[in-house]
Amino acid sequence: MSELAWWQRGVIYQIYPRSFQDSNGDGIGDLPGIRTRLEYLAALGVDAVWISPIYPSPMADFGYDVADYCNVDPMFGTLDEFKQLMGRAHQLGLNVLLDFVPNHSSDRHPWFEESRSSRDNPRRDWYLWRDPASDGGPPNNWLSRMGGSAWEWDERTGQYYYHAFLREQPDLNWRNPQVRRAMDDVLRFWLDLGVDGFRVDVLWLLIKDALFRDNPPNPAYRPGEPEHHRLLQRYTEDQPEVHDIVRSMRATLREYGERVLIGEIYLPVAQLVKYYGAGGDGADMPFNFQLLNARWNAREIASMIQAYDSALPEHAWPNWVLGNHDNPRVASRVGIAQARVAAVLLLTLRGTPTLYYGDEIGMTDGAIALDEIQDPAELRQPGIGQGRDPERTPMQWDGSLPHAGFTRGRPWLPVDTTTSVRDQDNDVSSVLSLYKSLLVLRRSHAALVQGTIENIVAHGDVLTYERRYRNQRLFIALNMGDEGVDVQTQSGAVLLSTMTSRRGQAVVQGAIHLAAEEAVIVARGNE
Template sequence: MNVQNIVELSKATKAASEWWRGGVIYQIYPRSFQDSNDDGIGDLKGITQRLDYIADLGVDAIWISPFFKSPMKDFGYDVSDYRDVDPMFGSLEDFRVLLDQAHAKGLKVMIDLVLSHSSDQHPWFAESRTSRDNPKCDWYVWADPKPDGTPPNNWLSIFGGSAWQWEPRRLQYYLHNFLTSQPDLNFHNIAVQDALLDVARFWLEMGVDGFRLDTINFYFHDKQLRDNPALPMEERNASIAPAVNPYNHQDHLYSKSQPENIAFLERLRALTDEYESCACLGEVGDAQRGLEIMGEYTSGDRRMHMCYAFEFLEKRPLTAPYAKQVFDQLEEKAGDAWPCWAFSNHDVQRHASRWQLGDDAIRQHAVLMMCLRGSACLYQGEELGLHEVDVPFERLQDPYGIEFWPEFKGRDGCRTPMVWVAQDEQSGFTTGEPWLPISAAQAEQAVDRLEADDQSMLHHYRRAIALRRAHPALASGAQSDMTQIGPVLTFRRESASETVFCAFNLGADSKQIHLPKGDWRIIGRDLGGADGAENVMLHPAQFCLMAMDKG
């Protein structure tokens, strides 16, 4: 083998191992994807049955929300056994089959690791809460009350109220950043870190390709338990918690995002680096410093491969000025960070409803997602153009929505079952009674109906993903010259072989823009992209993409 062949092989090997860089990840919420046993709840066998559909989208990987054993107080984000599958979803053998079949179809599999907290029914907590001197007495965050019996500080739970819960057996409070049934693990204890890394190794040995890490900046708390300062009204941002939640009244300086977290993330990265082509995707939950933390957590090659913050999961529309502001801040605070963008997921209102988008705008946003620097997460049903479902109070399952109803209706509206067959009573999801209601409006956009129409939203998403795959500059190239021209956002993506110029009208008014000079060719016509030579009039929800080869 000559030197040139060796160089090319090395490049190909690196590209394969870095599949995540610019990769498209499809998020599956297993309760709502496909039910295989007619109990009204989706399961692992159901996901396996639908792998051909996912592979046909052209995505690189799937991220499966938690399927571990759990009392399901927070629908799997309260884990009682990290090394087993909840019977609701199937068995470990079902997961092994899913993993093997996904790999056979060229799909990577990432699983959702919830490390910051466990269920109160986890054996670790069952032991920890019994006394102050048992072997696991400090595996969770315990603190004495103030002299007047009140909690040790002012920290608040995202789900409302104090972040502290009294335990009479220890005469102490324990920390819970979420539900009282989700006690926070004490990462200051190295034995806790070791136990959680062993959990990660268990799944890596089984063959998973990486992890989506829930609430990655919540792992450590301030050892001194200092009070969080108040946040001025004008600085409050409801991206992490709804505006009616007092959680927004604090600057969470001490209850999360502590500097000690970096060393643990480096331990986790070192573990995943022992396994070929694995990747870690961190969820950064911080309304004030999300991009800054993203930069810290992805800096260099010893921490997380990528992270996502909540800038594009907010209610605030994705306008040209806002997009430029986000990327300017990202460049300023975290120039070498590798972001992962999402417009929808299992925790927020679907973006088609949140941003009040028509079909043309949904299509345009799909193309924009595929053109922005970073990796991309698509949430199940997004590729169908699904809007939020208005779930009535009597059918609510989410404790978050029940607590803050009616001002905040919780997360059930984005978690309703996937629609597969328009004419089936339960849209092909189940023959039983679904755990959440299936929307008649969503059924009109079922997969079978959109498959039959070559111009449907589903086919549009496939073409948008194919465009990203066809142009290395869009998948993993550099991004530069981001400019706002009225409602139009323009930027360039560049790889070693090509430059791509992108222009998106994200506003309500038409705008003529001058196109850069050069030997450009129009791309994305099959996605509805506009043509232009020197000037182009971009109407609302229109875009123009041009590529130029390098000599």
């Protein structure tokens, strides 16, 4: 597998830094805390850690409002402590990825403070400023993804500025060459320190319509959805010019050798795959989020896999995401038994998997009382289900009360103590043991890393497919139903099952009986 890049061979593990490990008792996770848990991640078997934003920030949106792109917020530690973390990670064979947040800054960033100081400030055009409409209102009908108008009136200069998210997050003007150069300098700053790549936040939103035309109404909008869904985002996302920016970012990373560029892009597959670029000059991996919202049944998942694999350009490397900081956890979406099945799916599909912290122990969405809500998306639009706090609750390390080893102080969000890494570490039937076994199997079988995916079939509630590479043939069967079922297969050896009761049943002859909600991996042929 040496001909593949590390990010093609590897598995990425996302850390939400506020919630991973607190080292100083303030109830918020930090860089020294992450550093103390790197051995755990190396032993788990992942290959890279992706750390959500750690930059200096007023924390209006928990770090996605950046006030300084080239430093670390004191809440998380210091730049030296980041260097120490990265150095230790590299010693352990772990690559380090950072979140890059180029669409918008904080309104307290010096760039924006200069921009709003006067209409003739040299940085005025670094952001999106427009005169009022003829009635004195916003320039057009664009809506914020956090609710309300996307335009904020600035009394001092008599214009509106655009913010796709909170008003504290003004959007940068990526049509301005000076902005592009400044953000390229940011990438180089971290690359010079040794960072192994970036996940680029909301990559598909960077460019807006040059004519600032109104977005058309969305005929499929249903009451209760987020307000911005009332409009089709025709002029505020996925503009053709964004691909030039992606090419530029990719070119910068290429100067530093084997670095990876990952794009956060919530788009249908036909549009998503365009972000790979022509001949590999786009993002290395535009994130594939289909599993986050898929209906959990064999027919839909089979169709999804087939459509995605066939849509990929010849040069493209696939990827799959099962959970992240913006969506309900998989164990809450499909139940803990099916979360085991989902783990087998994620780690046997073709492409690079991304794990979300805590999914390896089956963490579920936390229970957040009304007076504990932190997420501005929910606070601004209560009751629409946009709150992201439940999937951001702290990691559960051990059974100690009251906070499961996450902090000795009061945690920023409540901590569930029903299970933990320590509880599961020596339990062969645990979710954690399953993930470890899957990661060992993936590392030792080239078919799971660089093999083709073939014969993707839904048989009622059962999804089956094969991974093939040279003389390796692996058969994967996933029972997404709650009843046992017989599945036809060629003879082979059972390499892994989600059911501990199958131990000792190492060989199958022509058929295998899957228990309810069981997944198996069978080695066929000369394996």
